[in-house]
Amino acid sequence: MMNNFSIAVKNLKNNFSFYSLYLVSVAFVITIYFTFTSFSMNRVMLEKMSSDGRIESMCRVISVCLMIFVVFYMSYSNRFFLRRRTKELGIYALLGYRKSTMLSLLTFENILVCSGALAAGLVFGAILHKAIVYGITVLLNLTVDNSQIPFFNLKAIADTIRFILLVVFVMVLSNARFLLKSSLMDLVRFEKSAEKKLKFRKIPALSGFLFIIGGYGLALDIFRGTHSIWMTFGFYPTGLLTFLLIAFGTVFFINSFLPFAVQVSKQNKKSFYTDTKIITMPNFVYRIRSNARTLIMLTLLSAATLSISSVMALSMYYPIAAVSRMAPSELEFRIEKESQVDNIKGLVSEYASADQVTFTQTDIFKVTAEADHLPMEYSVGTSKGDADNENILRTAGFECISYSQYIALLQAQNKEAVVKQLPVLNNDECILVKYQPNADGSDETGTVYQLDINGNITSLTVCETTLNNPISFANSIGTLIVSDSVYGQMKESLTPENRVLSINGKILEKNEDLYEAMKQALGDSPYFQGNSHRVHEIFSLNSSTFLLIGFLVVLFFIATGSILYFNNVSAITDSRADYEILDKMGYSEKKIKKIIRKQTRTFFFIPFCFGLLDSLFATIVYKTGLMQNLLGNRLSLYVPTLIAIALTALIYLIYYQLTVHSCCKTVLHR
């Protein structure tokens, strides 16, 4: 007599190909979970990475998200496999199996799959954890005693096993509920139950379309700056409204608008009566009936995944890109004592020879000015409340440097392209360096400033504004580039406000030792800036956040991809008879593959496209509404977002190919 356990083993063996992806995806999920748990229990690393407990608290939040997500994902796939096996359960019921016996059979199977996945997950998780630790130590230049970090963290293993047991328990409960609720008739006839007839309702269809357009329109409205709804009604209420419009819009759009649109487009007989469309279009409408909920969930999930990854990529990349403005030279400091110049030059010469480095000294003259409207840079930082460092208040005024000094600095900073674009500066003209573009989109070009050079009033017209500041904001803000002759006048009658030494040279990049030595020599001066050092600092501060959210994003991807895979393979397997009939009617293998590809593509395309659009609009809103605008609207800023999107597209493509391959194998295998 075969017992439950051996039936369970036999079932798994016979359906290995069907279960293998389930097993792999659960193993994947457990790998991520175990890696994360090991990481969050890795005291050595956490202490190295932050001292204020910020990472610990973030770990706690993310671990809750992870747990909810793993429970959701595993019960979804469990439910999915249960549905596929209702007929089999029906046969057991007909043979006289009690529901409790069936439940224990399912539980045995679940335990087997989860144990296999757990074993794989622990091994791969431990390897991944080690790899991540190694990656971070290299990236952040940490010195970590690797012998203190065990390959298997026993506490993390215990924690993971406990959690997986909990998940299995949740699945047993959900299976028990399913079995109790279904009658024998339900079980036997479950797979054959006719689909509900889809009603094509105009109003929800139209509102789906309008909501989405409204949501996106509202997102774009943020470009109107101070006049936008976002500013008038407040950022967060408008954000919530946009979110709700898009979320509900997506629901109606998929539920009602898409089937409605396909139904209407069937009226175009010329395009409908073709050998593939006559199959794929009705099939799409038919599948939407039973799959709308899954599709909506996947769409929202991929929108969230893509938005998080692109916003994260942007917020990681932006400060690094902004370093080119915060510290344009590799090293730069304010000369407060004459002796500092020789001291520092001596220090630098220990690391680089004279021909590898350029020293550029700039004398900055401060002048007051009058005009109808003075730019915000003229007076920024002069009062408490708007200064970064309230202990060092600046006096209002333009800080002037000469045209030739500007060019020399840009050249030293390797910004030849900017130099080429520079206009020739007449004596009555100047270039204004902006801190950030004006929020209302206006520009000072053409404005006349009456500079007071020691009692002599000189009128200068702004011929151009620029974001390419040659000196860090720590040393000069409201920088005005004047012609060499006007600068000569200043030199004769004024004493410089500041003198700044900028040091450039490729050889100095990423030299933390030199930075530390200079910092010490300058007595921790707040006017000392280092480009590579700043980048390094940002990496150290953000990498943990990036990494932790990365765990979530990877998990989302696995879930979305696997759900799409299961859903499509099962839909195609269910309609295997349809493809047999097409084959007999004379559809070639090529055409059948084309139909399968088209059907599968739609289901991948919808979540991806919506995800893409949602994330683009979310990124625009985030960038415009919540981020500083030091770099203006440079397209290069969106490069990381594009990379995030390209990676997502690649992952979708891999899953899509995998799905099509499995579907074709199922259908064309005779």
Next chain:
Amino acid sequence: MATLLKAKEVTKIYAKAQRPSLNKVSFDVSEGEFIGIMGASGSGKTTLLNVLSTIDTPTDGDIWINGVNLRQLRGASAADFRRDNLGFIFQEYFLLDSLTIQENISVPLTLQKLPPKKIESMVRSLAEQFGIASQLNKYPNELSGGQRQRASAARAIVKKPSILFADQPTGALDSSSATELLHALQEANQELHTTILMVTHDSYAASFASRILIFKDGRIIKELCKRKDDRREFYESVMAEISRLDTER
């Protein structure tokens, strides 16, 4: 009449140790004939239908349809051949659930790349002939078994195939639906001159054919021909033959 299908010593062996499913079967079908194939389960009827319709390949022997040797057809060319020459009806109807009846019947015509207007008019006239014109916009699961099978027959006939293969088409139908379908097939045979090859267990269904081949153990053991176009008389002779074979078992 010209020979449409010629089978010469067709043999099909699935596994070496087993006896052949088809054992050197030879027969001809002329254009416009309505052939019935009868025999007990396992006698080789379905195997015959599979090899005749290019779904399977015989181990030995040759089959010609419309002068084309099926042995020369592979993959895409076999598919094209099915598209242009063959029609199918099955016991389980095999209509595509997601398509309306109108769309289901249109599929073979879209495969032939006919213009939409022509497709619609052909579908409509055939649907009227098969008594399902009022059901065209419904989905298969909204129709009765008989209506579904008539839709399935319409789909098979609409492209005017050289030969129509019907695999126990009345197997799942009640008697009146079965009769309606058989009359429809007979009409198609007589008016549209569609050649039909129908596998059936049912002597009543077989009596609509003009000639019946009876199979046993992969061979044709008897051939019955209808005389004077009298279906009732033919039915009785089929019944007599079947019961004689039963007693011989």
